[in-house]
Structure formats: structure tokens, C-alpha cells
Amino acid sequence: MEGVDYLADERKKAQFDVDEMKIVWAGSRHAFEVSDRISKLVANDPGFSKEERTMLPRKELFKNTLRKAAYAWKLIIDLHLSEEEAEKLRCFIDEPAFIDAHWVLTSCLTLIFAYAKLLLWAQRNNRKGGCPWPTRCKFGCYAQTELGHGSNVRGLETTATFDPQTDEFVIHSPTLTSSKWWPGGLGKVSTHAVVYARLITDGKDHGINAFIIQLRSLEDHKPLPGITIGDIGTKFGNGAYNTVDNGVLRFDHVRIPRDQMLMSVSQVTKVGKYVQFDVPRQLLYVPMVDVRQTIVADASTALSRAVCIATRYSAVRRQFGSQNGGQEIQVIDYKTQQSRLFPLLASAYAFRFVGEWLKRLYTDVTQRLQAKDFSTVPEVHACTAGLKSLTTTATADGIEECRKLCGGHGYLCSSGLPELFAIYVPACTYEGDNIVLLLQVARYLMKTVSQLGSRKKPVGTIAYMGKLEHLMQCRFDVEQAKDWLKPSVILEAFEARAARMSVACAQNISKFDNPEEGFAELAADLVEAALAHCQLIVVSKFIEKLQQDIPGKGVKQQLEVLCGIYALFLLHKHQGDFLGTGYITSKQASVANEQLRALYSQLRPNAISLVDAFNYTDHFLGSILGRYDGNVYPKLYEAAWKDPLNESDVPDGFHEYIRPLLKQQLLQTARL
Numbered sequence: 001m002e003g004v005d006y007l008a009d010e011r012k013k014a015q016f017d018v019d020e021m022k023i024v025w026a027g028s029r030h031a032f033e034v035s036d037r038i039s040k041l042v043a044n045d046p047g048f049s050k051e052e053r054t055m056l057p058r059k060e061l062f063k064n065t066l067r068k069a070a071y072a073w074k075l076i077i078d079l080h081l082s083e084e085e086a087e088k089l090r091c092f093i094d095e096p097a098f099i100d101a102h103w104v105l106t107s108c109l110t111l112i113f114a115y116a117k118l119l120l121w122a123q124r125n126n127r128k129g130g131c132p133w134p135t136r137c138k139f140g141c142y143a144q145t146e147l148g149h150g151s152n153v154r155g156l157e158t159t160a161t162f163d164p165q166t167d168e169f170v171i172h173s174p175t176l177t178s179s180k181w182w183p184g185g186l187g188k189v190s191t192h193a194v195v196y197a198r199l200i201t202d203g204k205d206h207g208i209n210a211f212i213i214q215l216r217s218l219e220d221h222k223p224l225p226g227i228t229i230g231d232i233g234t235k236f237g238n239g240a241y242n243t244v245d246n247g248v249l250r251f252d253h254v255r256i257p258r259d260q261m262l263m264s265v266s267q268v269t270k271v272g273k274y275v276q277f278d279v280p281r282q283l284l285y286v287p288m289v290d291v292r293q294t295i296v297a298d299a300s301t302a303l304s305r306a307v308c309i310a311t312r313y314s315a316v317r318r319q320f321g322s323q324n325g326g327q328e329i330q331v332i333d334y335k336t337q338q339s340r341l342f343p344l345l346a347s348a349y350a351f352r353f354v355g356e357w358l359k360r361l362y363t364d365v366t367q368r369l370q371a372k373d374f375s376t377v378p379e380v381h382a383c384t385a386g387l388k389s390l391t392t393t394a395t396a397d398g399i400e401e402c403r404k405l406c407g408g409h410g411y412l413c414s415s416g417l418p419e420l421f422a423i424y425v426p427a428c429t430y431e432g433d434n435i436v437l438l439l440q441v442a443r444y445l446m447k448t449v450s451q452l453g454s455r456k457k458p459v460g461t462i463a464y465m466g467k468l469e470h471l472m473q474c475r476f477d478v479e480q481a482k483d484w485l486k487p488s489v490i491l492e493a494f495e496a497r498a499a500r501m502s503v504a505c506a507q508n509i510s511k512f513d514n515p516e517e518g519f520a521e522l523a524a525d526l527v528e529a530a531l532a533h534c535q536l537i538v539v540s541k542f543i544e545k546l547q548q549d550i551p552g553k554g555v556k557q558q559l560e561v562l563c564g565i566y567a568l569f570l571l572h573k574h575q576g577d578f579l580g581t582g583y584i585t586s587k588q589a590s591v592a593n594e595q596l597r598a599l600y601s602q603l604r605p606n607a608i609s610l611v612d613a614f615n616y617t618d619h620f621l622g623s624i625l626g627r628y629d630g631n632v633y634p635k636l637y638e639a640a641w642k643d644p645l646n647e648s649d650v651p652d653g654f655h656e657y658i659r660p661l662l663k664q665q666l667l668q669t670a671r672l
């Protein structure tokens with residue numbers, strides 16, 4: 001039945017002001033209003049329908065994405081949307097596209113610009129003359145990864161050899177493995193790319209640098225001479241990331257003007273002299289930090305979508321326990337369902353707040369860079385790398401868990417979960433493989449531990465290492481479940497665990513003659529230590545959030561419950577670390593679990609309202625199971641009939657393949 005709110009009773013149970021929570025989730029009243037307006041604009045516009053996306057063949061799917069992108073672009077111009085509104089439009093259209101890269105390029109929002117802006121900043125500061133970066137009527141992509149090398153950026157093979165005779169670079173792909181492979185937007189759309197290649201002057205290899213290269217004609221869109229480009233093929237999942245033209249690119253001695261090198265860390269003069277600037281070489285990598293912090297901010301959006309679907313459906317779905325012909329039990333009331341679902345709900349909120357914090361940290365770093373202060377680059381690199389790894393792994397796993405939480409119906413595309421998973425899961429790989437990134441955090445931690453005796457005091461997220469003596473000795477000395485709710489207790493537990501794991505790794509590495517050999521041998525332990533450090537950051541930023549003034553009846557109390565669940569769930573999951581490092585006893589661990597169960601019970605009546613606070617439209621959720629009104633069964637039934645297979649009662653192929661078999665079977669039966 002249309003118009004009935006099947007979840008109304010659940011909504012009545014809320015013990016907090018949902019509208020105020022919506023503002024906390026959005027980040028501010030202004031951010032809420034923009035999101036609310038733009039999400040409704042998209043939801044009410046049939047031009048942005050997603051209904052048939054998982055059923056379209058690749059070519060049609062891709063063309064449809066091009067149509068949506070052009071339509072979105074027109075709306076931005078016609079409605080005079082601001083950058084903030086345009087970014088929300090991109091988010092709520094909910095279709096990964098080449099346009100993601102283009103928007104970064106032209107409006108400071110898109111991916112490529114994120115990469116280019118720091119490089120260009122340095123370029124502006126070190127070089128006179130205009131900027132070669134295309135700003136109008138062009139589409140860009142970021143071409144770093146090659147067929148043979150992705151993680152190992154230093155191992156890239158594409159060459160950029162300077163020719164002083166013509167004042168040009170010759171760009172070349174010397175081997176098959178040097179083919180650029182994966183860049184989004186490259187395969188069919190981009191006219192330009194930022195290409196990472198080895199700089200060679202006078203026969204000498206100066207390592208990786210970035211170049212802006214035109215790839216396609218602006219007249220007929222054909223690849224320019226010497227350039228081979230194509231799409232790399234269909235990817236995992238129906239619809240999903242197949243809306244993006246991830247591409248392959250090869251150069252055959254392509255010439256570009258000298259000023260198309262992004263001279264951020266070094267320069268090549270007209271006579272071919274290589275000049276290294278007085279800036280850290282890592283500046284070349286800083287743009288990756290920009291995209292990683294965006295990915296952290298996006299993780300909470302993807303996870304909250306899955307959690308919203310699974311929570312609403314868990315309140316609608318009933319199994320077992322009917323008495324005297326009454327209704328069965330809502331599956332959300334099973335403790336096992338709660339212990340799988342509620343930590344994910346808590347994680348969505350935790351990732352939201354750590355994402356906000358990371359954005360502020362990153363803004364601070366970019367301001368420092370403008371003032372040529374590079375001191376905080378290592379910390380922001382460790383934070384973005386580590387949090388990108390933690391949040392994307394937890395989100396990808398969380399989406400899959402939400403699918404399972406929805407039982408069989410979660411496996412239908414109409415649940416929205418398979419496609420959400422297929423779109424999201426590459427986040428564990430792109431912009432840095434998650435293990436490779438945790439190893440970067442581990443390097444930072446080992447460096448910090450080795451410098452503890454020096455005068456360099458650890459600051460920022462690593463400040464806790466400054467009280468190492470205390471953290472190595474302290475013991476958790478309280479016994480009651482409610483003690484686990486004290487922020488200072490939780491914080492010390494996570495600090496002691498992280499510090500002890502790092503120190504143990506450092507001690508084990510020191511047993512090797514060669515520290516690099518030790519690092520390689522202990523890599524698995526180092527990844528665990530890095531994860532413990534990152535979890536500490538997330539927990540501590542949640543606790544910091546709670547110290548702010550949070551208006552609205554019951555809002556702060558709900559966030560306290562969520563924070564407790566996030567921290568105690570991690571403690572339960574990684575009990576081995578906490579027990580192994582000797583900070584808590586097994587009795588204290590069991591008391592913590594008791595407290596965790598109590599928090600689940602406190603959360604239960606608020607569950608539906610806590611997901612309503614995400615303020616997602618049914619269009620954005622794209623899920624029958626997650627519908628706001630809970631009207632699941634009639635809509636599932638209706639949707640089944642829209643499947644192309646149901647267009648006729650007798651399927652194509654019946655006469656060729658089924659009928660002869662049936663006849664054969666009939667004959668055999670007759671012979672018997």
C-alpha cells in the first residue's frame with residue numbers, strides 16, 4: 001500500500017531530536033540545507049534515474065553516463081550552482097564517471113585538479129610565465145599507474161627525454177608493461193592527462209616527474225599521432241564501476257613543449273640543465289594525499305548507505321517466534337543481528353567525524369605549504385594513508401556484511417547492496433593498495449619510536465608516544481562495566497595498545513643486522529601496529545567530537561552510545577592485542593563485552609532514527625529493502641516483473657535449446 005509508513009512505530013521510539021542529528025551528520029546547518037536541497041533536486045528529476053543501470057549492456061551504460069554527465073553540466077550552468085552545490089550534485093547523482101575527473105580539472109572539485117594544484121602551486125612559485133594547464137573545453141585524467149607497476153611509483157617505465165634542439169620532451173612507452181593502465185576517464189573521453197614519467201636529460205635518469213599531455217584532437221576526438229588509447233575492459237559487477245572508462249595509453253615518441261612539465265620539485269632549463277629545487281621531493285606525492293582525504297570523507301557516505309538499508313530492512317523483516325498467531329520477531333531484535341549491525345552504524349558516525357577532522361588537518365597543511373613550511377607533510381601523509389586504508393577496508397567489509405544481514409533479498413540487485421559493494425570495493429586498491437599504505441604508516445611509527453630519545457618531541461596524532469614510559473607500564477585498574485564508558489579509560493587503553501605494539505615491532509626489528517630486512521620480515525606485525533595506531537586516531541577524534549557543544553535533545557547521549565559501541569567493539573574484536581600487550585586482564589575484557597551488550601540495548605529503540613538522520617532520499621539509497629516507508633514486499637514483487645527476462649512468458653532460446661531437450665526426455669520416458 002502506497003503512503004503508509006511501515007516504520008512509523010520504530011520512528012516513535014526515538015529518544016533524541018532527529019532533525020538536530022541531521023545537522024551533526026551533515027557538519028553544519030548550511031551543509032545540511034545544501035545537501036537536502038540538491039539530493040531532492042536529483043531524486044525528483046527523471047533524467048537521473050538509476051533504475052535500469054544494472055541491466056544495461058556496457059556500451060549503453062556508458063552512453064547513458066555520458067548523457068547524465070552532460071545533463072548535470074547543463075544544470076550547473078543553468079541553475080548557477082556553486083562549487084559546493086555542484087559537488088553535492090555529483091555525489092547524489094551517484095554514478096562514478098569520467099566527469100569526476102573533469103570536475104576536479106575545471107572547478108577545483110575534481111580529481112585531476114586535486115593532483116595538479118599543488119604541483120602548479122610550486123610551479124608558479126618557481127617559474128615565470130603562464131600555466132599550461134588546460135582550463136576550458138578539455139577533459140583530464142590522471143595517468144600514473146602502468147600495466148607493470150602501480151604501487152611502486154618509483155618503478156614506472158614511461159620516459160620523458162629532453163631534446164634541447166627543439167626545446168621539447170619526447171614521451172615514450174618503451175615496453176608493454178610501461179603502458180598506462182587504469183586511469184579513469186582515459187579510455188574514451190579525456191583530451192588531456194597528467195602523465196607520470198621518468199625524466200631523462202643528457203642520458204641521465206632523474207626519476208619520476210609529472211607532465212601535462214594532450215591525448216586527443218579537440219576537433220574529431222581521435223588520438224593524436226603516436227598515441228594509442230582504449231578502454232581496459234569490463235570490471236566487477238553489473239553497472240557498478242563500468243560507467244567509468246578506465247583506460248590504457250601508449251606513447252610512441254610523442255613530442256610536447258618543455259613547459260608542459262609540472263616543475264614542482266625540479267626544473268629543466270632551455271639548455272637541458274636539470275635543477276633540483278630546495279623543496280622535499282615528496283612534494284610530488286602530496287597530491288595523492290588530497291585524494292586520500294576525500295576518500296576518507298566518502299567512506300562514511302558509502303557505509304551509512306549500506307547500514308541505512310540493512311537497519312530499515314532488519315526492522316521490517318520478521319522471522320520465528322510467533323505466539324498465538326501473532327507476528328514473528330523483527331530480526332533487528334536478535335542480539336546476533338545487533339552485534340553485527342550496530343558496530344557498523346557506529347563506524348559510519350565515527351568515519352564521518354574522523355573525515356571532518358582529516359579535512360581540517362589537510363587544509364592546515366596546504367596553508368603551511370603555501371608558506372613553504374613542509375614540517376607537517378609526513379604526519380598528514382601517515383594520517384591520510386592510514387585512515388584511507390582503515391576506512392575503506394571497514395566500509396567494503398561493512399557493505400558486504402550488510403548484504404548478509406539482509407538475507408537472500410540482499411543478494412538481489414534491487415536491494416542496492418551488490419552494486420554499492422561493486423562500486424566501493426576498488427577503493428581498497430585505488431589511490432594506494434591498503435596494505436602498502438599501512439606499511440607507510442608503519443614506517444612513520446618506526447621512525448617516531450627511533451627518535452624518541454632525541455629532542456624531537458612527538459606531536460599531533462603521534463603525541464601519545466611522548467608518554468611512552470607511562471603507557472608501557474600502566475595497567476587498567478577498574479573492574480565495573482560502566483568504567484568502560486569513561487573517555488579517559490578508553491583512550492588510555494587504545495594508546496597503550498598502539499604504543500606497545502609499535503615498540504614491540506621496533507624491538508624485534510632491532511634484532512636484525514639490517515633494519516630493512518627486519519622491516520620486511522616483520523611486515524605483517526607492522527601492519528597490525530599501524531592499524532592499532534589508526535584505530536586510536538578514529539576513537540580519539542570521536543571522543544573529541546563529544547567534547548564539543550552539541551545541541552538538541554538527546555543528541556549527545558546517542559553519540560556517546562555510538563562512540564562507546566565503536567570503541568568497545570574494536571576492543572572486543574582485537575581482544576588479543578589488548579590482552580597480549582598486558583594492558584587488561586581477561587576478566588576486564590569480559591566486563592567490556594558486558595558493557596557493549598548494554599550499549600546495543602540502549603541503541604536499539606533509536607536505530608531507525610539514527611539512520612534517518614543521514615537524510616538519504618530513496619533515489620540515493622537505490623534500494624527496495626531500504627525504502628523510507630518500509631514497504632518492501634509489494635515493491636520487491638513489482639520490481640521482479642520489470643526484469644527483461646519477464647518480458648515474455650516463453651524465453652528467447654526456448655525453441656532452440658529447451659524444446660528439443662524436452663522432446664528428447666519425452667521420447668526416453670516413452671521408451672521406458
Ligand SMILES: CCCCCCCCCC/C=C\CCCCCC(=O)SCCNC(=O)CCNC(=O)[C@H](O)C(C)(C)COP(=O)(O)OP(=O)(O)OC[C@H]1O[C@@H](n2cnc3c(N)ncnc32)[C@H](O)[C@@H]1OP(=O)(O)O
Pocket residue numbers: 096100111142144145150151152153154184282283285286287288289291294295298301302377378381423424429430431432433436440443
Ligand atoms: C558511494 C559510492 C562511491 C562514489 C564514487 C566517488 C568517489 C570519489 C572519490 C574518489 C575519487 C576517485 C576514485 C579513483 C581515484 C583513483 C586514482 C588512483 O588510483 S591514482 C594512482 C595512485 N597510486 C598510488 O597511490 C600508488 C601508491 N604508491 C605510493 O604512494 C608510493 O609509491 C609509495 C608511498 C608506496 C612509495 O614507496 P617508496 O618507493 O618506498 O617511496 P619513495 O622512496 O619514493 O618515497 C618515500 C618517502 O616519501 C614519503 N611519501 C610517500 N608518499 C607520500 C605522500 N603521498 N605524501 C608525502 N610523502 C610521501 C614517505 O613517507 C617517505 O618519506 P621518508 O622521509 O623518506 O621516510
Ligand SMILES: Cc1cc2nc3c(=O)[nH]c(=O)nc-3n(C[C@H](O)[C@H](O)[C@H](O)COP(=O)(O)OP(=O)(O)OC[C@H]3O[C@@H](n4cnc5c(N)ncnc54)[C@H](O)[C@@H]3O)c2cc1C
Pocket residue numbers: 142143144145148149150151152181182183184241246426429430431432433434435436439
Ligand atoms: C577502479 C580503479 C581506478 C583507478 N584509477 C586510477 C587512475 O585514475 N589513475 C591511476 O594512475 N591509477 C588508477 N588506478 C590504479 C591504482 O592506483 C593501482 O591499482 C593501485 O595503486 C594498486 O597498485 P597495483 O595495481 O600495482 O597493485 P600491486 O602493488 O600489484 O598489488 C598486488 C598485491 O601485492 C601487494 N603488495 C604490493 N607491494 C607490496 C609491498 N611493498 N609490501 C607488501 N605487499 C605488497 C598488495 O598488497 C596486493 O595484495 C585505479 C585502480 C582501480 C582499481
